[in-house]
Amino acid sequence: MRVLGVDPGLTRCGIGVVEGTAGRPLRMLGVGVVRTDADADTAERLVLIERGIEEWLDAHRPEYVAVERVFSQHNVRTVMGTAQASAVAMLCAARRGLPVALHTPSEVKAAVTGSGRADKAQVGSMVTRLLRLDAPPKPADAADALALAICHIWRAPAAGRLQQLAAAQRRAGAPVRLPKGTR
């Protein structure tokens, strides 16, 4: 399973590509950041982010795209930019027919470190170990994008089982609601 993870942002959009299956060693295929100038028009920045993500999709041909689910509890201004950048990432993936999964920051932290409240350094250190890298990827947005991809690979079997269960229950005529992010 090849997954491209996106940690969305207007100034720094983290991208990480990981290949593997749950329970087996994982392999990093690429990591980087799409940057745009904070002084530029938002519309121009979105065009550059689209171009950057398209280049990553062309280069790595992932089967899945995992994007951080954006919440608006945080700083108002940042959140709008994050929502806009995540929209571009989702659009690029869905336009190619790639399935898009959204994972919350705490789901990602819990998957990678075992704790939903892990800090940036802990996430970076676990990503380094899991992918057998020489040093934590910099900036943190790049490490977070890899963590998203890892999270998606590890959650996929559970999501698959839930979907099989739902299909079986639908066949049996029972209504079913899947948890968010499993389809």
Add this chain to the structure above:
Amino acid sequence: MRVLGVDPGLTRCGIGVVEGTAGRPLRMLGVGVVRTDADADTAERLVLIERGIEEWLDAHRPEYVAVERVFSQHNVRTVMGTAQASAVAMLCAARRGLPVALHTPSEVKAAVTGSGRADKAQVGSMVTRLLRLDAPPKPADAADALALAICHIWRAPAAGRLQQLAAAQRRAGAPVRLPKGTR
């Protein structure tokens, strides 16, 4: 001046095209709504919105695109969808090299009705009168998109004068900060 206004939203994205210049009667060239199913995946909805906006841009070839500036004071869930839909509108315009202007809801209301606190009905009624329509465009998102386009046409001369002033001051060596939304 031909302007395509976008009142962004995931469920209903209002679109209105208006032609004219400040101080002269305006003409509506088209109005409508791009709708997407609230039960669909967000990524799929963004693809449909992109396709819808592209069709409007192809059909009417506007010179400017005016998009409502999104704030996050309101309902958290709605705002994320609005920010995502507005990102797609800005992306579609900027990708074609069209200038994108953002206007706040109160700027639009003030431009069209004279009051920044006008309600939906007042905006709809003034849009109907200014464009000499038989009835207010429905739904309100469609009327709001027309109001955005009208606001842009009427604010353009002021924005143009500000830009000339800024250019003159730059030539004279003085630093200048333009108000948001004037470039």
